[in-house]
Amino acid sequence: MNIKKELWKEIDNRKEQLIDLCCQLIKMPTENPPGEMEDITEFICKYLEKFGVENKVHRPKPNKPNIVAKYGNEKGKKLIFNGHADVVPAGDLSKWDFDPYCGKVKDGKILGRGTSDMKAGLGGVIFVMGLLAEKKIPLDGQMFLTVVPDEEISGELGTKWIVENNIVTGDACVVAEPTGYDNCEVGQRGTLWVNLKAEGTSAHGSLSPYVGDNAIEKLIKVLEGIKCLTKLHGEYEGEVKEVIKESKIAAKECLNKPGVENIIDHVTVNIGQIKGGTKTNMVPDSAQADVDIRIPLGVSTQRVIDNIDKVIEDLNLKGITYTYSWRSEPNNVSINSEIVKAVKRNTKDVLGIDISATYQWASSDARYFRSAGIPTIQYGPANTEGIHSYNETVDVKDVINAAKVYAGMVLDMLVYD
Structure with a gap:
């Protein structure tokens, strides 16, 4: 033996x-x-x-x-x-x-x-x-x-x-x-955590949307734009292509949810935390959200960042700032x-x-x-x-x-x- x-x-x-x-x-x-x-x-x-x-x-x-x-x-x-x-x-x-x-x-x-x-x-x-x-x-x-x-x-x-x-x-x-x-x-997959902040102008809630600048509504527009990142995906060949295929099959069998295999080769976006405002009858002058973005092989964190920049630039909203914390390829x-x-x-x-x-x-x-x-x-x-x-x-x-x-x-x- x-x-x-x-x-x-x-x-x-x-x-x-x-x-x-x-x-x-x-x-x-x-x-x-x-x-x-x-x-x-x-x-x-x-x-x-x-x-x-x-x-x-x-x-x-x-x-x-x-x-x-x-x-x-x-x-x-x-x-x-x-x-x-x-x-x-x-x-x-x-x-x-x-x-x-x-x-x-x-x-x-x-x-x-x-x-x-x-x-x-x-x-x-x-x-x-x-x-x-x-x-x-x-x-x-x-x-x-x-x-x-x-x-x-x-x-x-x-x-x-x-x-x-x-x-x-x-x-x-x-x-x-x-x-x-x-x-x-x-x-x-890689990871990119994003903290988004929106600043607005407070006013009495009864005057919205004519008076004040609602920070929560601005933040929602940004979040809706960022969700479009899920269209990003990698392009594969050779060994990686075969492992991607095997991984998608495994994800589908393990998680058993329609379309869940897309997590393997597409960017995913999770709005993990959101908070804002002071009181129900006040137009909120601040809001923030933390977003967890996962990035497949074939897509870099920089490509995702460039897309986020573009989303926010195209919205042309005042008072939007954002920072990145966890970033891994x-x-x-x-x-x-x-x-x-x-x-x-x-x-x-x-x-x-x-x-x-x-x-x-x-x-x-x-x-x-x-x-x-x-x-x-x-x-x-x-x-x-x-x-x-x-x-x-x-x-x-x-x-x-x-x-x-x-x-x-x-x-x-x-x-x-």
Whole structure:
């Protein structure tokens, strides 16, 4: 029996330990905001130290702990695994069928906030790293694990900071974000957040529209114009064209809404927040809105900005100002890269299926690694219906299989004898 099969057998033998580790992570309420990460950071570090895994915590600011752990031979290739410890808030507890931080197993599923996004994937990587170190598996390269505190609020002091400060560099990266057992994600859309402000002139509400200048009405005109950005789309050829096609099929099957496949190759616009005015019987003299624009491969953020400029210029309205905050370009990795081949090969061996490679309709910290020239994929266990919603779960069998895939990828990428 070769090393890979021995490790897979060991994961099966210790599956209860793996699932318990994931449950322990889920029981820690690491909602972001507020983003209290010290307890889970201490827990992960102590777990790794039990197996002799070298690790260090980097804090760009107080209560922003980034764990960097490593195992293997530093002279060879470097394979990074990345995960985030923070989760989105549980929200209205009355809408949950169970305690979101129970971390219990029921009917073959782990229950709780963060099970799919992404403490089960993270737990799988932590478990595999500990197992490799305990078994003293010889690697011709080095496995890294980065655990960051703020992916759910854009990753500025987590992965972005780690990459920009060269805390970790590597030849390839696996982000254990939720993809489902039968898919790996090889690209994602870009993002542009826009804050729009409209200034008007106040007056008594009974005099509108003859007296005063209604800021809300002006803002609505701008928002209607910006919604036309959804007509923008990319043009594709070769490999990207094929992945786009596969991604549109996956989106349609997963989301099951008419026309939803257009999110893959078209710009999307979401008016996320809007507020304005002072009182019902007053003409509002100010209003503002925050808009989330997602941008597919084949369209740049600058092209979108140019279109927004044109929309506002053509409307010729006084008192309109706007600024941009989160701005990231669409990004991807070739499906012919070594890291993609490795995940496909190991899922084939573990699950007996050929997984798809698709582009993600949202975004993640993968973009920071790709921007640094590191070929990066996402692969992790998930039940998508609970992500960022209520009653989040993950299947136990998917967690176990994902851990096997991670272990196999380490051995394939960091050549062993």
